[in-house]
Amino acid sequence: MKKILHKIHLYLGLTIGIIFFIIAFSGAIYTWEPEIATIIYKQKVSPENKDFVKVSTLRDILYKEFPEGDFRGVLFQGKSKTANVLLYVPGTYYYAFMNPYSGKLMHLQDMKHGALNKLKLLHRNLLLGETGKQIVHWVSLVSLIVVFSGLVLWWPNKKTKRKNHFIIKWKSKPLKLNYDLHNILGFYASWVGIFVILTGVFWGFESFRNVIRNTLSAKEITYDLPKSMKMGELESYNVDKVVDSLANNFLNNNPDALMRISYPHKVTDPIVMTIPDALNRVYRTNYYYFDQYTGRPILGEFENSLYQRANTFKTINGLSYDIHLGNLGGTLGRLLVCITSLIMASLPITGFIIWYGKHK
Secondary structure: OHHHHHHHHHHHHHHHHHHHHHHHHHHHHHOOHHHHHHHHOOOEOOOOOOOOOOHHHHHHHHHHHOOOOEEEEEEEOOOOEOEEEEEEEOOEEEEEEEOOOOOOEEEEEEOOOOHHHHHHHHHHHOOOHHHHHHHHHHHHHHHHHHHHHHHHHHOOOOHHHOHHHOOOOOOOOHHHHHHHHHHHHHHHHHHHHHHHHHHHHHHHOHHHHHHHHHHOOOOOOOOEOOOOOOOOOOOOOOHHHHHHHHHHHHHHHOOOOOEEEEOOOOOOOOEEEEEOOOOOOHHHOEEEEEOOOOOOEOOOOEOOOOHHHOOHHHHHHHHHHHHHHOHHHHHHHHHHHHHHHHHHHHHHHHHHHHHHHHHO
C-alpha cells in the first residue's frame, strides 16, 4: 500500500511542485498585507486630542483632489491610522488614505495596480487571469492528496523508530538533513497546512460550497432587502447630515474601533455601517442598515446582519477567510499561517532534492 502511495506522492508532487511553491510562498508574504499596506500606503498618523473630520468633509476634499472619483464610503481604523475612502472609477477603484483629523490626502492608490495587487494576483491566479485561477484551484485540490499521502508515508512502521520522525538531526549529512527537513517539517506544517489548503479549495470550487450549503440546508433561505423609504417630498432631507451624524455618534463612543460607512447612490439604498471586531475577522463582522432619509435603523432578516444571527453556512464562509489568512488568531494566527506556508513552499524543493539524489 505504501509503495502505491509513494508513487502517487512522488509523481503528483513533481507535477505541481513549481506552481505550489509560487502559491504557498506568495501566500506567506500576503499574510502580512495589513502591515505592508500601512507602510507603502502611508496609513500611520499621530493621534490628536480632537474629533475626526466629518465624512462629508472627506468627500468634499476628495472632489477637489480627485474629481473623477465616485465616492462610495469610508473605513475608519482608529486614532492612529488613516481614514480610507473608497472611490470608483470606470474600470478600476481607488482608495484615498486621508488623515482623519485634518482630511489631508496622504496617499491615493489604484487598487488594481501596485506591488500588493500583483502579489495578491500571483497567489490567486499566477498573473494569468481566469486560466491561472483554474490552475491554482486544481493545484490546491491535488496538493491535498499530496499532503495526506505524505502524512501516511511519514508514519513509521515500527514504534522504536517513531522518535526519529519527530526530531530533526541538524548535524546530519546534507542529504539526510534535507530528508529530515522534508519529512519532519512537512509533518508539523501539514496539520495547519491542511486547513489553509481546504479553505482555498472551498473558495475555488463552487460545487464544493454548494455541497456544504445543501448539507446544512441553507439553500432555500430567503432574505429581506434593506431599503430606505422616502415619504413624499422631504424639504429638510440632507444625506450628508444623516451620514455624518451616524458616523460621529459611533466614532465618538468607539474612537479605536474599525468602522466602514457607505454612501447611498439610489433613492432606496440604505446607509450601511459595517463593524468588524478588533481582529478584523470576517465571521465576526456586524452589519447595520439605516434609512438615508431619517437615519433610523432598518430592521429585518438580512443576508448580512449581526454575526450572532448568521446561519451555519454563513459562519463557515466567513471562517474560511479568517482561517486562510490567519486572522482567526490575530497576529499570532497570521504568523502561524506564514511559517506554515513557508514550510509548505519548501517541500517541493526538498522533495525534488530527495528524488534527484536517488536518481543521480
